[in-house]
Amino acid sequence: MKQKLYLCGLLLCLVANSPAAENSNPEACDSPPTAITSVRLFDGEVVIPSATVVIECALISGISRDNSPQDLATDAIIVDGGGKTLLPGLIDAHTHTFRRDMLERSLDFGVTTVFDMGSVSKDFVSTIRAEDLDGVATDRADLFSAVVWVTAPGSHGTQFGEVPTLVEPEDASAFVADRIADGADYIKIIYDNFKMFDGEIPTLSKETLFAVVDAAHDQGKMAVVHSRDVDAYADVVEAGADGLVHVVVDEVPGDPLIAALKRNRMFVSPNLSLARNDGLRLIDDPIFGPMLTEDESENLRGWRSLRREGGDQVEYDALMAFYGAGVTILAGSDSPNGGTTVGASIHLEMELMVEAGMNPVDALRAATSSPAEAFGLTDRGRIAEGRRADLLLVEGMPDQTIADTRRIVKIWKAGNEHDN
Numbered sequence: 001m002k003q004k005l006y007l008c009g010l011l012l013c014l015v016a017n018s019p020a021a022e023n024s025n026p027e028a029c030d031s032p033p034t035a036i037t038s039v040r041l042f043d044g045e046v047v048i049p050s051a052t053v054v055i056e057c058a059l060i061s062g063i064s065r066d067n068s069p070q071d072l073a074t075d076a077i078i079v080d081g082g083g084k085t086l087l088p089g090l091i092d093a094h095t096h097t098f099r100r101d102m103l104e105r106s107l108d109f110g111v112t113t114v115f116d117m118g119s120v121s122k123d124f125v126s127t128i129r130a131e132d133l134d135g136v137a138t139d140r141a142d143l144f145s146a147v148v149w150v151t152a153p154g155s156h157g158t159q160f161g162e163v164p165t166l167v168e169p170e171d172a173s174a175f176v177a178d179r180i181a182d183g184a185d186y187i188k189i190i191y192d193n194f195k196m197f198d199g200e201i202p203t204l205s206k207e208t209l210f211a212v213v214d215a216a217h218d219q220g221k222m223a224v225v226h227s228r229d230v231d232a233y234a235d236v237v238e239a240g241a242d243g244l245v246h247v248v249v250d251e252v253p254g255d256p257l258i259a260a261l262k263r264n265r266m267f268v269s270p271n272l273s274l275a276r277n278d279g280l281r282l283i284d285d286p287i288f289g290p291m292l293t294e295d296e297s298e299n300l301r302g303w304r305s306l307r308r309e310g311g312d313q314v315e316y317d318a319l320m321a322f323y324g325a326g327v328t329i330l331a332g333s334d335s336p337n338g339g340t341t342v343g344a345s346i347h348l349e350m351e352l353m354v355e356a357g358m359n360p361v362d363a364l365r366a367a368t369s370s371p372a373e374a375f376g377l378t379d380r381g382r383i384a385e386g387r388r389a390d391l392l393l394v395e396g397m398p399d400q401t402i403a404d405t406r407r408i409v410k411i412w413k414a415g416n417e418h419d420n
Contacts, residue, residue, distance in 0.1 A: 029057040029058075029415075031057065031415075032073060032075040032076055032077055033054055033055060033056045033061065033072070033073050033076045033077070034054070034055040034076065034077040034078075034079060034412075034415070034417075035052055035053070035054050035055075035072050035076050035077070035078050035079065036052065036053045036054075036055075036079045036081045036086055036391075036393065037052045037066070037078060037079065037080060037081055037082075038050055038052070038066055038080065038081050038082045039051060039052070039053065039081020039082070039084055039085065039086045039393070040081070040084065040085040040086070040397065041053065041063075041085070041086050041383060042085060042086070042087050042088075042361070042364055042368075042383075042398070042399055043063075043088070043382055043383040043384065044088045044364075044365065044368045044369035044372075044381050044382035044383060044384075045365065045369055045382065046361075047085075047361065047399050048065065050065065050066040051063060051064065051065055051066060051086075052064050052065075052066060053086060053383060053391075054072070054076075055389040055391075055412065055415045056415070057389075057415050058136055058388060058389060058414040058415045058416075059386060059387065059388060059389055059415065060383060060384065060385055060386065060387050060388075060389050061385065062385060063383065063384070063385055079393070079410065081393065083395065083396075084393055084394060084395055084396075084409055085393070085394055085395075085396065085397055085398055085399070085404070086383065086391060086392070086393050087110075087364065087368065087383075087391070087392045087393075087394065087398065087405070088368040088369065088380065088381055088382055088383050088390060088391065088392070089110060089111070089112025089113065089368075089380065089388075089390030089391055089392055089411070089412075089413065090109075090110050090111045090112065090113075090331075090346055090347075090367045090368065090392060090405075091111070091112070091113045091114070091115070091331075091367055091368060091371040091372060091380070091381060092106065092111050092113070092114045092115065092331070092332055092333050092335070092343075092346045092367070093115050093245075093269045093330035093331060093332040093367075093371040093374075093375075094115060094117050094245045094269045094271055094330075094332025094333065094334050095114045095115065095116055095117065095332070095333060095334070095335050095336075095342070096116060096117060096118060096119050096334070096335070096336065096337070097114055097116040097119065097143060097145070097342075098116075098119040098120070098121045098124050099124065100124075100127070100128070100140060102336070102342045103128070103137075103140035103141045103142075103143060104139060104140045104141075105342045105343050106140070106141040106342055106343040107139070107140055107141050107343070107411065107413055107418055107420070108291070108343055108411075108418075108420040109288075109291075109342075109343030109344050109346070109347065109408070109420075110343075110392040110394075110405070110408055110411050111141050111343050111346055112141050112142065112380070112390035112392075112411075112413050113141055113142045113143075113144070113371075113372075113377075113380060113390070114141050114142070114143055114144070115144050115145070115332070115371065115375065116143060116144065116145035116146060116147075117146055117149070117188045117224065117226070117245055117332075117334075118145075118146045118147065118148055118149035118157065118188045119145075119147070119148070119160075120148065120160055120161035120162070120163055122147050122148065122182040122183060125143070125145045125147050125182070125183045126183060128143045129183060136413075136414040137413075137414075138413045138414050138415075138416035138418070139413075139418070140413075141413075144185045144186075144375065145183065145184065145185055146179070146184050146185070146186055146187060146188035146224070147179060147182040147183050147184045148163055148164065148179060148182060148184070149163070149188040149189065149190050149226070150166055150175065150176070150179065150187060150188065150189045150190065150204070150212050151163065151165055151166070151189075151190035151203075151204070152165055152166060152167060152190070152202050152203055152204045152205075152208075153165040153167065153202065154201065154202045155190055155192075155193075155201060155202045155203045155204070156190050156192055156194070156201065156203070156226070157190050164178065166204065166208060166212070167208070168208065169205070169207045169208045169210070169211035169212075170211070172208060172211035172212045172214070172215045173211075173215040173218070173219075175212070175215070176212060176215040176216050176219055176221070177215075177219060180219060180221065184221065185221070185375075186216075186221050186222040186223070186224055186242075186375070187212065187215075187216040187221050187222065187223050187224070188224050188225075188226065188245075189204070189209065189212055189213070189223060189224070189225045189226065189241070190203065190204070190225075190226050191203055191204055191209050191225050191226065191227050191232055191235065191236060192226055192227050192228050192229070192232060192246075193232075194228070195229060195231075196228070196229050196249060196250040196311070206235050209225075209235060209236070209239050210238075210239045213225075213239040213240055213241050214240075217240070222242040222243070222375070223239075223240075223241045223242055224241065224242060224243045224244070224245060225239075225241045225243070225244055225245070226244075226245050226246055227244055227246065227248075228246045228247075228248060228249050228250075229248055229249070229250045230248050230250055230251055230253050230257070233248055233253060233257060233261075234253075234257055237257060237260045237261060237264060237266065240264065241266065242266060242267070242374075243266050243267035243268065243269065243328075243330070243374065244266065244267070244268050244269070245268075245269045245271065245332060245334075246269070246270070246271050246334075247268060247270035247271070247272075247315045247318050247319055247322075248314065248315070248318045249311040249314055249315055250311070250314065251314060252314060252317050252318045252321050253318065253321065255325075258321055258322060258325045258327065259325065261322065261325075261327050262325050262326055262327050265328070266327070266328070267327070267328040267329070267330050267370070267374045268319075268322050268327055268328070268329060268330070269329070269330040269331070269332035270315060270318075270319045270329065270332075270353075271332050271333070271334040271349070272315060272316070272319070272349055272352040272353060272356065273333050273334060273335075273339065273340050273345045273348055273349050273352065274303070274334055274337060274339055274340070275311075275312040275315045275316070275352070276303075276312050277303045277339060278303075278339070278348060278352060279299075279300035279301070279303055279339040279340060279341065279345065279348065280300060280301065281348060281351075282300055282341065282344050282345070282347075282348055283297050283300055283301070285406060287406045287407060287408075288344050288347070288406055291344070292341065292344070296341040296342075296344075297341075299336060299338060299339075299340070299341055300339060300340070300341050302338035302339060303338050303339025304338050304339070316355075316356040316357075319353070319356050319357075319358075320356055320357045320358075323357070323358055323362070328370055328374060329353070329358070329362070329366045329370065330366055330367075330370055330371045330374060331346055331349045331350055331353065331363070331366040331367035331371070332346075332349065333345035333346045333348075333349050346367055347403075347405050347406050349367070350363040350364065350366065350367055350402050350405060351363075351402050351403055353366060353402075354402045360398065360399050360400060360401070360402045361399050363402055364398060364399060364402075364405075368381050368382070369381040369382050388414055388415075389412050389414060389415035390412065390413055390414065391410075391411070391412040392405070392408065392410075392411055392412075393408070393409045393410040393411075394406075394407045394408055394409060395407035395409055408420070
């Protein structure tokens, strides 16, 4: 019961503070409606072979199958969707975003919402929040953020700059309150001593982990945990956290642990883009390659392994064990870590999910409806009447060939066509 209470608290908070809460009235603009006709529609859950979708201002105002009549305004802009598929705007469930241009770049690749899992810049988040109060930004992706992660002295995350750290469990409530005061939409916790490698690093104690998760829930926030080994996963599940970012790299969890993840309705964001040196595919891609800057290409070449030999296959096998058990999977790029790049890497993440064995439709859900539902966002992630017109139109059938998500034709952010 407690879980439902704090999730409802988060939902009210995120929706109230969402950019979608502003300027969402279809009558609030003077622009003519846009009708995307005869288009294959992936609505975030299922594929509709042929439909017409109408956008009015920031919202989707109507959806009909093509054999249903559609009354369109005489000045409506008609977009022929023949041979194309319309998707919800993509959601990257794991980034580290600390500049506005990163949000702008995300939108260039059809990513309309990003979840920042921590940086060292609360001032940046405050700046974006101030923009959101002025209305829906149509030139960048929306940002939800943990602002600063919860970590121990000398632990992972402290290498990126001066950040507050936590030691004692009795200090957890005040520490979480400070993160919320910083503007955190959810609490991101580092619980990883990298014990699968030679030379462990410090991390939070188990007691402190439990105290932080409880403090987050007591204060109406979700608790999302960075962990990468089976023992840590077991502690995180026992603590009652809401989700895990990164998949295990030491061994595939046993059935009882996987069943507990499913039973507790926890999500896993595997970040397969870090598993192998696969970012080179984006450089060689005939569509995305020419779009990349030299700095982006260089970052894609900068991949480095953070696992023992064979750990990449463990990641794939663990993902499929979670997927087979019905655990919620979220697509996240962990950009801009080495081997990734902002925006483009979420397309590769979906491709790698399919290569691991996921159905393409489920990979699309992992980057659209699933993260929206996991974080309590009711205004996006689906194509439905009354939802935000965050949309991606692509050539082909990505529900069958996942790489077709790269064949971008048009992008709409809150009903505004984006010129990428």
